[in-house]
Amino acid sequence: MENYRRVVVTGMGAISPVGKGVEENWKNLVDGVNGIDKITLFDTSDFKAKLDGEVKDFNPRDYMDKSDVLKSDRYAQFAIAAASEAVGMSGIIGNVDPERLAVYFGTGIGGMATFVKEHNTLIKRGPTRVSPFFVPMMIANMASGMISIRYNAQGPSMPAVTACASGTNAIGEAMRLIRHGYADAVITGGSEAAICECGVAGFINMQALSTADDRNSASLPFDRRRSGFVIAEGGAALILEEYEHAKKRNAKIYAELVGYGSTCDAYHITAPRSDAEGARRAMSQALSEANYDKEDSVYINAHGTGTPLNDKTETLAIKHALGEEEAKKAIISSTKSMTGHMLGAAGALEAIVSIKVLESGIIPPTINLLEHDEECDLDYAPLKAVKRDITLSLSNSLGFGGHNGCLAFRRI
Amino acid sequence: MDEKTIFDAIKETVIERTDANEDDIKMESTFRELGIDSLDTVELLMNLEDKLDVTIEVDRKLETVKDLVDFIAAL
Numbered sequence A: 001m002e003n004y005r006r007v008v009v010t011g012m013g014a015i016s017p018v019g020k021g022v023e024e025n026w027k028n029l030v031d032g033v034n035g036i037d038k039i040t041l042f043d044t045s046d047f048k049a050k051l052d053g054e055v056k057d058f059n060p061r062d063y064m065d066k067s068d069v070l071k072s073d074r075y076a077q078f079a080i081a082a083a084s085e086a087v088g089m090s091g092i093i094g095n096v097d098p099e100r101l102a103v104y105f106g107t108g109i110g111g112m113a114t115f116v117k118e119h120n121t122l123i124k125r126g127p128t129r130v131s132p133f134f135v136p137m138m139i140a141n142m143a144s145g146m147i148s149i150r151y152n153a154q155g156p157s158m159p160a161v162t163a164c165a166s167g168t169n170a171i172g173e174a175m176r177l178i179r180h181g182y183a184d185a186v187i188t189g190g191s192e193a194a195i196c197e198c199g200v201a202g203f204i205n206m207q208a209l210s211t212a213d214d215r216n217s218a219s220l221p222f223d224r225r226r227s228g229f230v231i232a233e234g235g236a237a238l239i240l241e242e243y244e245h246a247k248k249r250n251a252k253i254y255a256e257l258v259g260y261g262s263t264c265d266a267y268h269i270t271a272p273r274s275d276a277e278g279a280r281r282a283m284s285q286a287l288s289e290a291n292y293d294k295e296d297s298v299y300i301n302a303h304g305t306g307t308p309l310n311d312k313t314e315t316l317a318i319k320h321a322l323g324e325e326e327a328k329k330a331i332i333s334s335t336k337s338m339t340g341h342m343l344g345a346a347g348a349l350e351a352i353v354s355i356k357v358l359e360s361g362i363i364p365p366t367i368n369l370l371e372h373d374e375e376c377d378l379d380y381a382p383l384k385a386v387k388r389d390i391t392l393s394l395s396n397s398l399g400f401g402g403h404n405g406c407l408a409f410r411r412i
Numbered sequence B: 001m002d003e004k005t006i007f008d009a010i011k012e013t014v015i016e017r018t019d020a021n022e023d024d025i026k027m028e029s030t031f032r033e034l035g036i037d038s039l040d041t042v043e044l045l046m047n048l049e050d051k052l053d054v055t056i057e058v059d060r061k062l063e064t065v066k067d068l069v070d071f072i073a074a075l
Helices: A022-030 A066-070 A074-090 A112-125 A134-138 A142-151 A163-179 A197-205 A243-248 A277-289 A308-322 A324-329 A343-360 B003-017 B038-052 B065-073
Strands: A007-016 A101-106 A185-192 A234-242 A255-264 A298-301 A331-333 A392-399 A403-410
Touching: A007 A022, A007 A074, A007 A163, A007 A243, A007 A343, A022 A343, A066 B003, A074 A142, A074 A185, A074 A234, A074 A343, A101 A142, A101 A163, A101 A343, A112 A134, A112 A197, A134 A142, A142 A185, A163 A185, A163 A234, A163 A255, A163 A343, A163 A392, A163 A403, A185 A343, A234 A243, A234 A343, A255 A277, A255 A343, A277 A308, A277 A392, A277 A403, A298 A343, A308 A324, A308 A392, A343 A392, A343 A403, B003 B038, B003 B065
Parallel strands: A101 A185, A298 A331, A298 A392
Antiparallel strands: A007 A234, A007 A255, A185 A234, A255 A403, A392 A403
């Protein structure tokens, strides 16, 4: 990729079930803190799944004025919370031409809870009572729109809406914007807030969710006992910046985004291809752009949802992408064992984890991984964080619709 | 309905929806000054309908708090 402009990370922000802010998230992920607990956002009496990963004590007023809080869905509020931390950390505002500042921010769904609430209003009180903010609150591009407004980012502004790959696709597409000269910096990432009755009921009936009662045996990536994911919420943001632009303003550079792969299984609306070729090709593209070498010490933040199919298929994809021997040498973890599955925000938080791994040489664990599965036979950093110097850090995301995304980071 | 009841309901609603202080909201205040745009006005009127138990169908431009007080008082 020598002919393209280089893309680096100059800011990060995160809000998740394990913490507010990048530092708290990272500390808790390294310590193996489990962010999963009982659903408090609605009454689960009639629901088979009763656990989730909620952002605890979230007060949108910490990030936005009252008027904006009242006209934004929780998913957009998480996006603003994450973006404001990342923007603050980067110092980019005032140091970039507003027309060269873009926003690509993903969400799997958008404002589902707003949709349900206003539909209930329609049924109970009639069409004159549906909020004028229903549409702008619910639409999946509004997180991007609101971030652009807040930071006067007048370049391209779009969401990526590729289910659980949304965060990763947003970041990857943002990288291409900079590479190909359409922007000098991009506020990118993903957010999600789909923990509402209708969302959870839909996922339960897809048989996608774990119905475990015990918070320590619900999100079980790569474990033989795994039976579905635990739905979670939150937001995470990165500031991507063209390398020379960042250097010129003496910005702190956290990592270089050196590769991106994006493919589709073109196979089934929810199930992955059994030969894992879609995911494998996404990984291979990212590895190729990153000039992967067998000498590399590789970390992979797996998609690792804890569904029976995902984890064994993803394991196969990793083996096919790296080769069996190299796959066995790589260290992998699923931080979803601690956060649950933040859907469209997952890839963005996991990109941050991948960067922190490079920076610190610490691999956050896959907690509660106790029972070996012969179809998941790689090193998933079970139970406790381990130290290892990593030269190439990957983050996989695989979404309903067959969307596969992979990001590759290196130290600079 | 008397003007004070209407004014107080408007003031309460504006405070619920914005960061405006009670003292900022006067009869001559424009909605624009209070940070209320046209979409906000629609929601504000819905809230007022509930508070005052009236149906408000605005057929003219209401720029100030007084415009709205007068409009509702005349219903």
